[in-house]
Amino acid sequence: MPDDILVDIEDLQFNYDGRPVLQGINMKIPRGKVVAIMGGSGCGKTTLLRCIGGQLRPTGGRVRLEKHQVCEMSEAELYRLRRKMGMLFQFGALFTDMSVFDNVAFPLREHTDMSEEMIRDLVLMKLEAVGLRGARKLMPGELSGGMARRVALARAVALDPMLVMYDEPFTGLDPIALGVIGQLIRKLNDALGATSIMVTHDIHESLLIVDYIYFLNGGRVVAEGTPDEIRASKDPFVHQFVYAEVEGPVHFDYPAPSVRQELLAGVTRV
Numbered sequence: 001m002p003d004d005i006l007v008d009i010e011d012l013q014f015n016y017d018g019r020p021v022l023q024g025i026n027m028k029i030p031r032g033k034v035v036a037i038m039g040g041s042g043c044g045k046t047t048l049l050r051c052i053g054g055q056l057r058p059t060g061g062r063v064r065l066e067k068h069q070v071c072e073m074s075e076a077e078l079y080r081l082r083r084k085m086g087m088l089f090q091f092g093a094l095f096t097d098m099s100v101f102d103n104v105a106f107p108l109r110e111h112t113d114m115s116e117e118m119i120r121d122l123v124l125m126k127l128e129a130v131g132l133r134g135a136r137k138l139m140p141g142e143l144s145g146g147m148a149r150r151v152a153l154a155r156a157v158a159l160d161p162m163l164v165m166y167d168e169p170f171t172g173l174d175p176i177a178l179g180v181i182g183q184l185i186r187k188l189n190d191a192l193g194a195t196s197i198m199v200t201h202d203i204h205e206s207l208l209i210v211d212y213i214y215f216l217n218g219g220r221v222v223a224e225g226t227p228d229e230i231r232a233s234k235d236p237f238v239h240q241f242v243y244a245e246v247e248g249p250v251h252f253d254y255p256a257p258s259v260r261q262e263l264l265a266g267v268t269r270v
């Protein structure tokens with residue numbers, strides 16, 4: 001694998017109970033880049049992140065992260081590998097019974113045997129990077145939504161990960177907080193020399209901060225490109241996302257038989 005590719009995904013397939021969700025995904029994510037993955041609801045974006053992180057075992061294909069074949073690793077090996085991955089899942093839930101400081105210190109205490117003094121210095125550095133050093137004693141219940149997301153961001157990068165994965169980091173934020181989080185994702189990626197993969201529905205923020213965007217539909221990559229290529233694209237999938245059109249090739253309904261079929265089968269009673 002060329003050295004500049006951190007994550008190499010080849011023909012990745014995943015089924016839930018026999019229902020195909022990922023149907024042959026190919027992606028090469030270079031080191032140092034911020035990449036967005038977009039697509040309609042339920043098209044498999046979170047499933048893809050979980051296959052990269054090794055939380056789900058694919059039914060076919062492979063994921064290489066650096067020199068590691070993620071799909072073939074034991075639980076113990078995955079546990080060690082995850083130390084090098086930061087993850088921020090939807091809403092970036094903080095531990096509500098721990099202060100801001102302890103939330104960010106958590107991965108350091110869990111995965112290293114650093115002294116409390118070192119942990120303190122590192123936590124304060126990460127909180128400084130997200131502009132919340134002064135808020136370290138607050139509890140999550142005392143934070144605004146945007147502040148809580150910034151703490152979750154600081155926690156995701158506490159161990160200086162080589163790869164940071166974000167699952168819908170902008171959900172529920174007002175436009176200003178959303179812009180702040182977007183800028184921080186970019187800034188932290190570059191300051192840490194990390195690589196970031198972000199699942200998001202926010203095309204406009206993505207166009208501002210990422211290096212490359214993949215569009216998924218039906219478990220496959222249907223379009224991809226740099227922000228400039230995406231802006232200039234005539235592809236109908238891309239067009240539907242950029243202009244937030246309800247009608248288009250992306251279907252937002254969960255797959256179902258026709259209403260007529262269901263009525264005939266008598267299964268629509270609730």
Ligand SMILES: Nc1ncnc2c1ncn2[C@@H]1O[C@H](COP(=O)(O)OP(=O)(O)OP(=O)(O)O)[C@@H](O)[C@H]1O
Pocket residue numbers: 016017021039040041042043044045046047048
């Ligand atoms: N644990 C599960 N068991 C069975 N099916 C699942 C499970 N988790 C997800 N699915 C199904 O797999 C498909 C892909 O889900 P996934 O969460 O990856 O989609 P997504 O693109 O991230 O969606 P969204 O944008 O709405 O978060 C969906 O149809 C979902 O219903």
